[in-house]
Amino acid sequence: MLVVEHPLARARLTTMRDARTDSAAFRAALQELTVMLIYEAMRDAPVRIERIHTPVARTDGYALANPPLLVPVLRAGLGMADQAHKLIPDAQMGFVGLARDEETLQPTPYMESLPEDLSDRPVLVLDPMLATGGSMVHTIRLLANRGATDVTAVVALAAPEGIRLLEESGLPVRVVTASVDERLNDSGYIVPGLGDAGDRQYGSV
Numbered sequence: 001m002l003v004v005e006h007p008l009a010r011a012r013l014t015t016m017r018d019a020r021t022d023s024a025a026f027r028a029a030l031q032e033l034t035v036m037l038i039y040e041a042m043r044d045a046p047v048r049i050e051r052i053h054t055p056v057a058r059t060d061g062y063a064l065a066n067p068p069l070l071v072p073v074l075r076a077g078l079g080m081a082d083q084a085h086k087l088i089p090d091a092q093m094g095f096v097g098l099a100r101d102e103e104t105l106q107p108t109p110y111m112e113s114l115p116e117d118l119s120d121r122p123v124l125v126l127d128p129m130l131a132t133g134g135s136m137v138h139t140i141r142l143l144a145n146r147g148a149t150d151v152t153a154v155v156a157l158a159a160p161e162g163i164r165l166l167e168e169s170g171l172p173v174r175v176v177t178a179s180v181d182e183r184l185n186d187s188g189y190i191v192p193g194l195g196d197a198g199d200r201q202y203g204s205v
């Protein structure tokens, strides 16, 4: 697991946590935080070297050897998708739609659009929140069933309970986050958290 504790990441997360932050400012802070999380998540990605000409001389250029598949988890993960795609323009994008049942806290799937074969592709799952971990485990199972073995969960906030569930699942996943918070409350919300990441971006449903 990688916790990105850069001061600029902390400042964006603080804006997201603050209950006074309106939807537009919340979306902007999440977009900026996403840039930092993706930047760190891709730090060790293999590169392909290609010779290029500058206006002055020949030199080595670099490109991603194997651009990842980006998978935002709807709704809240949509707020990370465009920024991640701007940083990795060669990436393909798949989509998973899940809504957590407020009583059982289990994810209810309503959408799935993923390539058939992910056996030699890295995958970045984008979702601001890792709470009980149920939504992330469901998503990574979908990916693993298609052969994915190199999966990174890029989340703004994680709860210890969700990290534990991912570890116990035995699924191939690394977590990149800006914070591991204290705990979940009785309603399954992260404490101190930031509330409902989908509602804060798009309004309540």
Ligand SMILES: O=P(O)(O)OC[C@H]1O[C@H](OP(=O)(O)OP(=O)(O)O)[C@H](O)[C@@H]1O
Pocket: 073, 074, 075, 076, 077, 098, 099, 100, 101, 105, 107, 127, 128, 129, 130, 131, 132, 133, 134, 135, 136, 162, 188, 196, 197, 198, 199
């Ligand atoms: O770790 P878990 O306990 O599964 O909770 C995390 C999930 O909850 C939120 O989505 P939500 O179900 O609220 O849907 P939304 O994005 O449409 O608001 C969040 O974006 C995660 O997908």
Ligand SMILES: O=c1cc[nH]c(=O)[nH]1
Pocket: 076, 129, 131, 188, 189, 190, 191, 193, 194, 195, 196, 197, 198
């Ligand atoms: O705190 C939480 C937990 C799950 N989903 C959210 O959006 N927020």
Ligand SMILES: [Mg+2]
Pocket: 076, 196, 197, 198, 199
């Ligand atoms: Mg929600």
